[in-house]
Amino acid sequence: MRIELRDGVLHTDGAPGLLATADYPYYRDNPSVWRDRLRTLRDETGIRIVTSYIPWRHHQPEPDVLPDFNGSTRPDRDVLGYLRICAELGLSVIVKPGPFIHAETNYGGLPDWICPAHNPEVEPILDAEGNPGLWPGSRLGADGKVERWPLPAPLGAHFTARVGDWMRAVGKEVLQTTTTPEGPVVLVQIANEGLFTDGSLPLWAYDYSASGLAFFRTGLSEHYGSLDAYNQAHGTGLTDWGQVEPPRERRTASSVQEQLARADWGRYHAELLAAAYHGWTEALGPDVPVLVNVNPPAEHVYSFDSWLSRVRPERWNGINYGFTNWMGVVSTDHDSHARYVLAAKRAPGPNMEENWGFSELYDRAYAAGATSFHQSVLALAAGATGINVYTGVATSGWGEDMDIMHAPPYPDCPPIDAEGRPTDKAGTVRMLADFFDAHGAEFLSAGQVTGPSWALYAPYAAVAAWTPEEQPSEALGGAACGRPLRAFHERMRTEGRDYRIVDLESADPDSLAAHPHLVLHGGAFMHRRVQELLAGHLAAGHRVDLLGGEVPQLDELLRPCTVLAQALAAPGRAAAAAAAGSELFDGPQVVTGSADAYWRTVAGAADTGYLTVLIQSDNEGPVTVSLPLGGGRTAEVTVQGAKGGAAVLRIVSGGLGDFLLTGLNSFLSSAVVPMVAVDGEKVVGQVPADLARVGGRLRVLTH
Numbered sequence: 001m002r003i004e005l006r007d008g009v010l011h012t013d014g015a016p017g018l019l020a021t022a023d024y025p026y027y028r029d030n031p032s033v034w035r036d037r038l039r040t041l042r043d044e045t046g047i048r049i050v051t052s053y054i055p056w057r058h059h060q061p062e063p064d065v066l067p068d069f070n071g072s073t074r075p076d077r078d079v080l081g082y083l084r085i086c087a088e089l090g091l092s093v094i095v096k097p098g099p100f101i102h103a104e105t106n107y108g109g110l111p112d113w114i115c116p117a118h119n120p121e122v123e124p125i126l127d128a129e130g131n132p133g134l135w136p137g138s139r140l141g142a143d144g145k146v147e148r149w150p151l152p153a154p155l156g157a158h159f160t161a162r163v164g165d166w167m168r169a170v171g172k173e174v175l176q177t178t179t180t181p182e183g184p185v186v187l188v189q190i191a192n193e194g195l196f197t198d199g200s201l202p203l204w205a206y207d208y209s210a211s212g213l214a215f216f217r218t219g220l221s222e223h224y225g226s227l228d229a230y231n232q233a234h235g236t237g238l239t240d241w242g243q244v245e246p247p248r249e250r251r252t253a254s255s256v257q258e259q260l261a262r263a264d265w266g267r268y269h270a271e272l273l274a275a276a277y278h279g280w281t282e283a284l285g286p287d288v289p290v291l292v293n294v295n296p297p298a299e300h301v302y303s304f305d306s307w308l309s310r311v312r313p314e315r316w317n318g319i320n321y322g323f324t325n326w327m328g329v330v331s332t333d334h335d336s337h338a339r340y341v342l343a344a345k346r347a348p349g350p351n352m353e354e355n356w357g358f359s360e361l362y363d364r365a366y367a368a369g370a371t372s373f374h375q376s377v378l379a380l381a382a383g384a385t386g387i388n389v390y391t392g393v394a395t396s397g398w399g400e401d402m403d404i405m406h407a408p409p410y411p412d413c414p415p416i417d418a419e420g421r422p423t424d425k426a427g428t429v430r431m432l433a434d435f436f437d438a439h440g441a442e443f444l445s446a447g448q449v450t451g452p453s454w455a456l457y458a459p460y461a462a463v464a465a466w467t468p469e470e471q472p473s474e475a476l477g478g479a480a481c482g483r484p485l486r487a488f489h490e491r492m493r494t495e496g497r498d499y500r501i502v503d504l505e506s507a508d509p510d511s512l513a514a515h516p517h518l519v520l521h522g523g524a525f526m527h528r529r530v531q532e533l534l535a536g537h538l539a540a541g542h543r544v545d546l547l548g549g550e551v552p553q554l555d556e557l558l559r560p561c562t563v564l565a566q567a568l569a570a571p572g573r574a575a576a577a578a579a580a581g582s583e584l585f586d587g588p589q590v591v592t593g594s595a596d597a598y599w600r601t602v603a604g605a606a607d608t609g610y611l612t613v614l615i616q617s618d619n620e621g622p623v624t625v626s627l628p629l630g631g632g633r634t635a636e637v638t639v640q641g642a643k644g645g646a647a648v649l650r651i652v653s654g655g656l657g658d659f660l661l662t663g664l665n666s667f668l669s670s671a672v673v674p675m676v677a678v679d680g681e682k683v684v685g686q687v688p689a690d691l692a693r694v695g696g697r698l699r700v701l702t703h
Helices: 031-045 079-088 157-178 210-224 227-234 256-284 303-310 334-345 369-382 424-445 458-464 482-494 528-539 563-569 573-581
Strands: 003-006 009-012 015-017 019-023 049-053 092-098 134-140 146-150 185-190 290-292 351-355 386-390 453-456 500-503 517-521 543-548 589-592 595-602 605-615 623-630 633-640 646-652 655-661 675-678 681-684 690-694 697-701
Touching: 003 185, 015 424, 019 424, 031 079, 031 424, 049 079, 079 092, 079 157, 092 157, 157 185, 157 256, 185 256, 210 227, 210 256, 227 256, 256 290, 256 303, 256 458, 303 334, 303 458, 303 482, 334 369, 334 482, 334 500, 351 369, 369 386, 369 424, 369 595, 369 605, 369 646, 386 424, 424 595, 424 655, 424 690, 424 697, 453 482, 458 482, 482 517, 482 543, 528 543, 528 563, 589 595, 595 623, 605 633, 633 646, 646 675, 655 675, 655 681
Parallel strands: 019 049, 019 386, 049 092, 092 185, 185 290, 351 386, 453 500, 453 517, 517 543
Antiparallel strands: 003 009, 009 015, 134 146, 589 623, 595 605, 605 623, 605 646, 623 633, 633 675, 646 655, 655 690, 675 681, 690 697
């Protein structure tokens, strides 16, 4: 069996498919129940791929003792036995060896002995003021709260060496004998939720350690080529790269040279992630594809810009993009919705952690399967290539060495409970898994029907991340990205239009041609190659709109460059671009109800595709969608479902095919007799329930 990830899509022996997975934290359960829990997960949910962290602290609690992967020191460390059980049950596995895993474990899954507070050889990660970045450790303080310990700097020499030892041990002792085709392991995930879970933290939060700054300055020398070139661009007179200081003070840039310095710091953050990911992967040496799991932006004003500056998958060179959730209930909160959709749209890749089990720890809304179902199908509609049930099974067999903070079960309301019994959510997951097992390849190949695309120029995000909250976005004037993108997202949602994101620094004319209408916020400078790319896009008859900011007059070294300005000002260009972009969107429109609608069409058939309807928590009554089918034909689609629920409809030649629809949301006390209709062709349930048709067979789930 040959496993590949192409543009974020799983291919098995060349055949594409949607990546549907569920997590099982074996290290939190007694080995005596592993087989039973895995079998129940498989049989009750239809999931055939399991994801599992391999916690460093669990398998190597002492620094001078080799990691235990076969249970020789404790049965629950027998990950090799666990993987054999998976293989015997016909389950494939995505292993996740960290080094940092979060997963509500002590010290994020790192062993205590790698903490700078306990090992002076380990360099701590530092913020702009020289303070270490902290994370809950594995010991309670005098106040009864978990002590917060400093995290290691990701490129520190001792940490790098010990992480390398850990990854090589996993590669040799675990992966060599369990990787497909001989074994069940089909993919590997390194890291989790960014670098030490802070992918969306401000750019001044890290890493100002000595190793980090050395890497920053080395990167500058490679980028500029010579100190003379750096001095000329920045207006400085430095005589050594060691004299370059990073930005530290949060304020609006006072000059274009200061903006350039912030762009340099943002590029460093992207390169820091790439260097860490590649270093860990090289030590691991897997023979299957590797992906990472980054967290979406946080709720802070600076977070969109910090995240966009730091998370640049195009620089990862063979390491694949994946993202997670954990930011709020998207059917209720517009801010959570925007951040969630951005993560799904940033690059092709699967959702590697969707909350299907935690209500007490996060939000009581997750006690209802409708909440997680809504978010899972929203991720897919927005561009994700896979979904994950985190976690699929409740566990209760761990000790304080793994988790001192939480009481069993972990989690409290997943599809399979701590006694191994299926819950109401198991049936919901089963319908979802079966639908996309049947239609996932076609769904992913169908083209998203969108309006304009946001043209992402990450250096602008690196500049704008430092702008204080009190600085209004309309007054940014110069380089900006995150706040204008957030405003653009809200505008598109209000108008009922979908959009895409394209990274300008990695695009070429062919890839950009797939985005005939681009919008962006301008700035004083822009790389000459990017200006030429956009000018060529205009010359090809496409549309480029600046929604704010300046038309760049300088290149990446602050030399005069008006390539884009001239292209935008060319005689007749505005009229031609307006005409080219006037009919670019012909997607679904919500006519009645509070909902969002997404439409994907199968190539060569405008009347065949997938309509996703996301019902908001405040909706009352049926949702009606006007769906253009090409050739001037429009279908009227009506969906009657629970508040906070969702529907996915396969439209075939303008008629209703298979579908999924949630009619129950226990958290919102919403119980609706489900109904879906396409131009009068109607399917109605008999009682309040979830309703599905898969392979032409109707299913009713009353919970």
